[in-house]
Amino acid sequence: MAETRWNHRHILSLSRFTPTDYDTVVNTAVSFDEVLSRRNKKVPTLQGKVVTNLFFEPSTRTRSSFELAAKRLSADVLNFAPGSSSLTKGETILDTAKTYLAMGADIMIIRHAATGVPHAIAAELDRLKTGVGVLNAGDGQHEHPSQALLDLLTLCTVLNPEKPSIDSLKGKKIAIVGDIIHSRVARSNIWSLTACGATVHLAGPPTLLPPEFGAGFQRSPVDPPDLQRQLVQHTDLDAALEGADFVMTLRLQRERMTQHLLPSLREYHRQFGLSHQRLQACAPDVKVLHPAPVNRGVEITSELMDDSERSLISQQVTSGVATRMALLYLIGTGGQSAADIGQ
Incomplete structure (x- = not known):
C-alpha cells in the first residue's frame, strides 16, 4: 500500500x-x-x-x-x-x-x-x-462519522468485492428512511454518500423530516468545484424506494423525542416500515442496511432483517x-x- x-x-x-x-x-x-x-x-x-x-x-x-x-x-x-x-x-x-x-x-x-x-x-x-x-x-x-464510514466500506465492498472503491457509488440511488431528524447516522451518511457521487433520497413522516432539513447539506467549504451533491426529500416511502440500489432504515429514537411525533408504532410501520413487499419498488438486487440496534417489527420486519440475501446488517458490524x-x-x-x- x-x-x-x-x-x-x-x-x-x-x-x-x-x-x-x-x-x-x-x-x-x-x-x-x-x-x-x-x-x-x-x-x-x-x-x-x-x-x-x-x-x-x-x-x-x-x-x-x-x-x-x-x-x-x-x-x-x-x-x-x-x-x-x-x-x-x-x-x-x-x-x-x-x-x-x-x-x-x-x-x-x-x-x-x-x-x-x-x-x-x-x-x-x-x-x-x-x-x-x-x-x-x-x-x-x-x-456519527465512523458509522457512516463503515457503511461506506460496506457499500463499496458489495458493489466491487475485488477492489472496493468510492467510484462504484457514482450514480447509485440510496434511500435513507425513518427518523431522520434525530439521526446523527443520517447526517454523516448524507455528507459521505453525496460526496462520493450517490443520489440520496430521504423519506420519513413530516414530523421526523422537516422540509428545511436538507438545506444544510448542499455544499461543504472543501468540496471540489465540480462536485454537485444530490439530495432529495420525500414524505412518501414508495417514491424514495423506486429504483433504489440500497435502502438504509433508521432506528426510531424515542428517547430523543420530547413531543408526540408519531400516532403509533403500528402506524409508523405501516407507512415507513421495510418489508420484502415494500422492496418490490426498488432495484431487483436491492440491499438493506440498518445502523442498529433494531426495533424488529417497527423499522423492519424480522423476515427481512434475517434475510442474508437482502440484509447487510451483519456485514456492517x-x-x-x-x-x-x-x-x-x-x-x-x-x-x-x-x-x-x-x-
Whole structure:
C-alpha cells in the first residue's frame, strides 16, 4: 500500500471530508480487512500508543468495535464508565478528559448525548498543544462519522468485492428512511454518500423530516468545484424506494423525542416500515442496511432483517472493526507509516 495523504488530527464531522479522504479511509480499511482474515489478526502499528474510550452514553457495537480495533493494532486501551467515575462526584467532562491525558492518552474516542462535546474536548486539547487526536463516536443529534464510514466500506465492498472503491457509488440511488431528524447516522451518511457521487433520497413522516432539513447539506467549504451533491426529500416511502440500489432504515429514537411525533408504532410501520413487499419498488438486487440496534417489527420486519440475501446488517458490524482500525491508524500515524499495515 502506498503512503497516504492525511490532514485530519481529529475526526469530528464528515462535513469537511473530501472524496480523497473517503478514498483513503476505504483503501486503508480494505488493507486492515485483509489483516483480519489472517490467523494472526494483530499488527504492531499502534504499539505503545494509548487509546481511551470515553463513552458518556450507552453503546454496545460502537464501543466494542473501537476497543477491538485498538487491540488489533496493539494499542493499550483504557475504558471509561461514567456510572463509576468521578463525574458522579461533580467532576467536569473536560477535567475527566485531562485525567486521561495525564495518564498518557494518545487518542480519545468520545461519545456523548449532547451535541458538541467531542469538539469541545478537541479544542481544549489543541489549546494545550497536546497533539492528542479525538474521534467522535456519536454526539447528540450531530454526527456519527465512523458509522457512516463503515457503511461506506460496506457499500463499496458489495458493489466491487475485488477492489472496493468510492467510484462504484457514482450514480447509485440510496434511500435513507425513518427518523431522520434525530439521526446523527443520517447526517454523516448524507455528507459521505453525496460526496462520493450517490443520489440520496430521504423519506420519513413530516414530523421526523422537516422540509428545511436538507438545506444544510448542499455544499461543504472543501468540496471540489465540480462536485454537485444530490439530495432529495420525500414524505412518501414508495417514491424514495423506486429504483433504489440500497435502502438504509433508521432506528426510531424515542428517547430523543420530547413531543408526540408519531400516532403509533403500528402506524409508523405501516407507512415507513421495510418489508420484502415494500422492496418490490426498488432495484431487483436491492440491499438493506440498518445502523442498529433494531426495533424488529417497527423499522423492519424480522423476515427481512434475517434475510442474508437482502440484509447487510451483519456485514456492517464486520466492516466496523476494519474501518475503525483504519481511522485509529490514520489519526495515530498521520498515514505516514503505511508500510506497517499487514506486518
